[in-house]
Amino acid sequence: MIDYVSELARLLRGCLPSSDELEAIRERKLRALISYAYEHVPFYRTRFIAAGITPDDVRGVSDLRHVPVLTRDELRAAGADGRAYGVDLAHGRVARTSGSSGKPLAVFRTPGEDRLRRALEFRSMRWAGLRPRDRIVNVGTTHAIPTSPLRYLGLYRLTLVSPSLPVDEQIARVRQLQPNVLWIYPTALRALLGRIGSLRSLAHPRTIVTSAEPLDPVLHQRVSTDMDVEFLNFYGSVESGRIAWECAAHEGLHINADCVILELAGDTELPDAGSSVIVTNLNSFAMPFIRYRLGDRCEFIQRPCSCGVALPLMKPPRGRDWDVVKLPSGKLLSPWGINPFLRELDSLQQFRLTQERSDYFVLQLVLARPIADHKLATLRRQLLSHLGEPVTLDIDVVDAIEEGALKFRTFISKVAAGGAPTRVRAAQNP
Numbered sequence: 001m002i003d004y005v006s007e008l009a010r011l012l013r014g015c016l017p018s019s020d021e022l023e024a025i026r027e028r029k030l031r032a033l034i035s036y037a038y039e040h041v042p043f044y045r046t047r048f049i050a051a052g053i054t055p056d057d058v059r060g061v062s063d064l065r066h067v068p069v070l071t072r073d074e075l076r077a078a079g080a081d082g083r084a085y086g087v088d089l090a091h092g093r094v095a096r097t098s099g100s101s102g103k104p105l106a107v108f109r110t111p112g113e114d115r116l117r118r119a120l121e122f123r124s125m126r127w128a129g130l131r132p133r134d135r136i137v138n139v140g141t142t143h144a145i146p147t148s149p150l151r152y153l154g155l156y157r158l159t160l161v162s163p164s165l166p167v168d169e170q171i172a173r174v175r176q177l178q179p180n181v182l183w184i185y186p187t188a189l190r191a192l193l194g195r196i197g198s199l200r201s202l203a204h205p206r207t208i209v210t211s212a213e214p215l216d217p218v219l220h221q222r223v224s225t226d227m228d229v230e231f232l233n234f235y236g237s238v239e240s241g242r243i244a245w246e247c248a249a250h251e252g253l254h255i256n257a258d259c260v261i262l263e264l265a266g267d268t269e270l271p272d273a274g275s276s277v278i279v280t281n282l283n284s285f286a287m288p289f290i291r292y293r294l295g296d297r298c299e300f301i302q303r304p305c306s307c308g309v310a311l312p313l314m315k316p317p318r319g320r321d322w323d324v325v326k327l328p329s330g331k332l333l334s335p336w337g338i339n340p341f342l343r344e345l346d347s348l349q350q351f352r353l354t355q356e357r358s359d360y361f362v363l364q365l366v367l368a369r370p371i372a373d374h375k376l377a378t379l380r381r382q383l384l385s386h387l388g389e390p391v392t393l394d395i396d397v398v399d400a401i402e403e404g405a406l407k408f409r410t411f412i413s414k415v416a417a418g419g420a421p422t423r424v425r426a427a428q429n430p
């Protein structure tokens with residue numbers, strides 16, 4: 001196992017590793033994780049033996065390719081075998097994934113691992129430019145956030161406003177709290193704006209942090225034209241904690257590469273949709289995640305950030321693996337490809353593309369004011385040309401689009417997409 005106390009101290013000091021230190025930290029933690037999982041976690045031991053590998057075969061990050069990629073279904077089916085011998089569920093924390101895939105997974109961590117996770121979150125917030133005295137209001141998460149010593153000291157004070165409260169109550173709470181950092185899921189932001197029209201009448205935050213879902217350009221533009229506010233994107237998951245955070249240079253998200261190893265599965269058919277992310281969590285031993293397919297689609301940025309931080313960069317996540325358009329010929333396409341055409345509609349407030357059948361699409365638009373029929377006809381022509389196959393596309397201008405309770409999706413497919421990536425492209429961060 002890793003030395004929790006020194007790792008916790010390292011993260012709480014807020015130090016970021018230099019590029020020289022980074023590989024050494026990753027390899028040390030990875031070797032400890034692989035050995036521990038082999039010795040103490042029945043599921044991984046069985047898996048490694050079946051793949052014909054021992055911990056000696058995984059001495060560094062580039063050797064990870066010998067370990068089979070793991071799916072959420074496999075880990076769920078493993079049950080208690082996916083946890084280390086002797087793990088006591090009563091003494092630790094169990095969190096559940098959101099279940100947007102339809103099947104939530106219970107994720108266990110020990111109190112020590114939970115402290116590491118929070119320390120990593122504080123380090124990420126600090127380097128992203130959030131200040132210890134900021135008043136942060138989070139609208140989006142439904143997880144209880146545990147208290148921490150830093151919050152007892154009044155640092156990084158964070159208040160939760162549940163997105164399951166009536167919208168008027170959420171608005172009243174945010175107005176009363178007057179955050180200078182508004183941490184909000186795009187779905188929740190859209191719901192608030194739908195009621196009050198502009199963010200300006202709600203609060204005057206210095207920064208808006210978005211996470212959990214992709215921020216579509218329509219929503220981003222709608223807020224930016226209304227007020228001068230900095231947007232920061234954070235990326236994380238229940239299984240791996242904080243994966244990446246955006247710095248003030250806004251050139252991408254810095255990957256916490258000393259705590260997670262990210263790999264991308266090769267999927268050349270979808271060049272503008274990113275690739276499926278495979279994560280190895282270097283801080284979780286009681287329930288390890290080794291080469292675990294998260295279901296998100298991401299893309300690395302192969303250049304350093306001008307801020308000087310050595311942690312590698314990635315683009316904001318592009319959505320989920322199942323957000324894929326499958327055309328009648330079997331060709332796969334990213335639904336994000338329609339965004340540039342929609343950006344031309346300056347009165348667009350919200351949209352959703354639904355693939356009803358392989359050859360039938362419906363695009364719903366919510367508009368602030370009516371637009372000329374010929375503009376809609378042009379849009380339809382552009383989109384059909386983009387799809388490039390004989391399909392039918394209906395464009396419906398509607399008053400509102402029905403939202404899910406917690407997640408809004410700009411693309412819905414009623415067609416089984418398939419398209420699972422088969423080849424892993426890069427075994428290391430850039």
Ligand SMILES: [Zn+2]
Pocket residue numbers: 247248249250251254305306307308309
């Ligand atoms: Zn940077």
